[in-house]
Amino acid sequence: MSSPDQAIRKAAVLNAIRHDGKADPGAVLGNLLGENPALKPKARELMQSVQRIVKEINSTPLTQLTREASEKWPTDLTREKPEEVRKLPPLPNAEKYQTVVTRVAPNPDFVLHLGNARAAILSHDYARIYNGKFIVRFEDTDPRLKKAQLQYYDIIREDLKWLGCTWDQEYIQSDRLSIYYQIAETLLHKNAAYICECKPEQWKTLVTAKKACPDRELGIATQMERWGKMVNGSYGEGEAVFRIKTELSHPNPAVRDWPGFRIVNVNKTPHPRVGSRFRVWPLYNMASGIDDHELGITHVLRGKEHLTNMARQLYLYRHLGWTYPDAVHFGRLKVEGMNLSKSRMMKALEVGEYDGVDDPRLGTLVALRRRGFNPEAIRQLMWEVGPKPVDVTISWDNINAINRKIIDPTSHRYYFVPDPITTDVSGVQADMEVHPPLHPQYPKMGTRALSLKARNGGTKLLLSGSDRTTLATSKTVRLMGLFNIQILSFEDGELRAERLDELAPEADVPILQWVPAEDKLPVSVVLPDASETSGFAERGIKGETVGSVIQFVRFGFCRIDKAESDRVTLYFAHN
Numbered sequence: 001m002s003s004p005d006q007a008i009r010k011a012a013v014l015n016a017i018r019h020d021g022k023a024d025p026g027a028v029l030g031n032l033l034g035e036n037p038a039l040k041p042k043a044r045e046l047m048q049s050v051q052r053i054v055k056e057i058n059s060t061p062l063t064q065l066t067r068e069a070s071e072k073w074p075t076d077l078t079r080e081k082p083e084e085v086r087k088l089p090p091l092p093n094a095e096k097y098q099t100v101v102t103r104v105a106p107n108p109d110f111v112l113h114l115g116n117a118r119a120a121i122l123s124h125d126y127a128r129i130y131n132g133k134f135i136v137r138f139e140d141t142d143p144r145l146k147k148a149q150l151q152y153y154d155i156i157r158e159d160l161k162w163l164g165c166t167w168d169q170e171y172i173q174s175d176r177l178s179i180y181y182q183i184a185e186t187l188l189h190k191n192a193a194y195i196c197e198c199k200p201e202q203w204k205t206l207v208t209a210k211k212a213c214p215d216r217e218l219g220i221a222t223q224m225e226r227w228g229k230m231v232n233g234s235y236g237e238g239e240a241v242f243r244i245k246t247e248l249s250h251p252n253p254a255v256r257d258w259p260g261f262r263i264v265n266v267n268k269t270p271h272p273r274v275g276s277r278f279r280v281w282p283l284y285n286m287a288s289g290i291d292d293h294e295l296g297i298t299h300v301l302r303g304k305e306h307l308t309n310m311a312r313q314l315y316l317y318r319h320l321g322w323t324y325p326d327a328v329h330f331g332r333l334k335v336e337g338m339n340l341s342k343s344r345m346m347k348a349l350e351v352g353e354y355d356g357v358d359d360p361r362l363g364t365l366v367a368l369r370r371r372g373f374n375p376e377a378i379r380q381l382m383w384e385v386g387p388k389p390v391d392v393t394i395s396w397d398n399i400n401a402i403n404r405k406i407i408d409p410t411s412h413r414y415y416f417v418p419d420p421i422t423t424d425v426s427g428v429q430a431d432m433e434v435h436p437p438l439h440p441q442y443p444k445m446g447t448r449a450l451s452l453k454a455r456n457g458g459t460k461l462l463l464s465g466s467d468r469t470t471l472a473t474s475k476t477v478r479l480m481g482l483f484n485i486q487i488l489s490f491e492d493g494e495l496r497a498e499r500l501d502e503l504a505p506e507a508d509v510p511i512l513q514w515v516p517a518e519d520k521l522p523v524s525v526v527l528p529d530a531s532e533t534s535g536f537a538e539r540g541i542k543g544e545t546v547g548s549v550i551q552f553v554r555f556g557f558c559r560i561d562k563a564e565s566d567r568v569t570l571y572f573a574h575n
């Protein structure tokens with residue numbers, strides 16, 4: 001057995017032991033090249049040997065493989081541990097409840113982004129793990145500042161379905177105002193809330209000094225009368241606020257007697273779903289706090305920025321004799337080089353900095369979807385991050401690596417030459433057709449066809465502009481799956497070359513992708529910075545459906561976004 005075969009056998013046996021006796025050719029080749037980088041230029045030739053050896057190993061009993069490994073490579077064998085099965089930590093007090101009920105509560109004033117995906121995926125997956133219930137609740141009770149937009153309810157539903165977070169029940173808070181009004185009256189009757197007419201400045205001075213405002217101690221009858229005036233329109237916007245009584249000595253002034261309802265001039269800013277039917281709107285903590293109880297939520301999973309909200313809501317729960325759900329607060333999730341602040345994204349969109357919510361520069365789920373990210377990659381990422389309370393920063397390298405592992409085995413390969421260099425190759429006497437595989441590791445996927453026309457003893461093809469330097473400095477290059485060429489001249493952007501057949505197959509020369517000049521398809525690729533690169537690809541990608549992810553060899557993974565008769569547009573995911 002020659003020495004590369006020996007190295008392949010070792011990599012394959014160890015890989016098979018890790019995976020129940022079945023080695024994966026791609027992984028074996030990867031390990032092999034990782035340990036012997038010098039073999040990289042020969043990857044394509046090696047793959048044939050890898051496939052042959054893996055086939056043999058996969059039909060050998062696992063016990064025999066383990067015996068072989070323990071004799072020949074004992075130290076490597078102990079290093080090879082089975083991949084850890086990722087687990088989420090248990091939910092607190094799950095056994096206390098008959099059914100675990102979780103929720104995700106988006107405000108449809110924007111679409112979901114990577115940061116929101118964590119709460120959505122963890123809430124959904126915990127509900128499934130515990131055989132519980134997962135609820136989607138649209139929190140759309142701010143027609144003035146965080147105004148919902150009709151199209152976002154649907155995009156968010158799409159986002160959640162895409163993530164695989166199917167829900168058992170859906171609620172929309174703007175349908176539930178009468179429930180909140182009833183609770184408001186209960187609180188007033190319990191002397192647990194009051195209607196405050198203070199001007200903002202006056203209120204601020206009092207609350208900073210931990211002092212009650214004059215409205216706080218008015219009798220229940222007066223409070224009920226004022227509530228009536230809020231609802232019937234006697235007060236204008238900002239003239240009265242419904243406040244929950246808290247300890248005025250609470251260390252955080254923002255918790256002291258927090259506002260539960262306010263008046264909105266809905267003639268000026270109507271609600272997109274219910275128009276101007278209601279003028280009194282619950283604030284976030286009121287509506288969310290009531291609903292978590294009313295909908296029987298047992299576990300709330302959210303970012304730690306909600307800890308102050310919890311402090312506020314605990315007063316509401318105490319007044320009403322309710323038990324607060326078990327809350328899990330996780331740390332911030334940052335993605336290197338990306339702003340996930342919703343308000344920042346919305347502002348930038350408004351001023352036209354981005355083309356839309358699916359602009360490739362954004363971390364929204366629609367944008368990631370458009371670029372060809374797989375929802376399973378986002379799920380794996382969120383399981384990796386989990387619900388831990390510390391802040392986590394993830395890099396794009398990390399996200400891309402997870403996604404690559406998922407999309408690589410199913411992505412068909414094609415050649416693409418951006419910024420093409422016209423190349424004349426002499427020494428081609430007859431028309432040629434070659435059939436490279438759609439996937440080098442999975443021959444069963446089939447092949448594609450590239451045909452070259454012979455004219456006057458030569459043929460024309462296109463090479464990638466990104467190989468300009470390589471072409472200017474090399475004497476010989478190999479054209480993938482075709483033949484080798486000797487470069488004769490490279491002047492005025494035109495390359496002249498001669499077909500070269502006698503080159504040794506293992507010669508260490510650059511291997512380049514190419515496209516036939518007479519059988520090509522104009523292609524544009526939208527890059528992550530929203531710029532575009534154009535060139536030509538194999539005509540074969542016309543056979544792929546819009547929405548599928550392919551790999552342009554030596555360029556990267558791209559999702560087909562649009563197919564017109566004369567041009568295909570793709571979005572770049574990563575390389």
Ligand SMILES: [Zn+2]
Nearest residue numbers: 196198213215
């Ligand atoms: Zn007041």
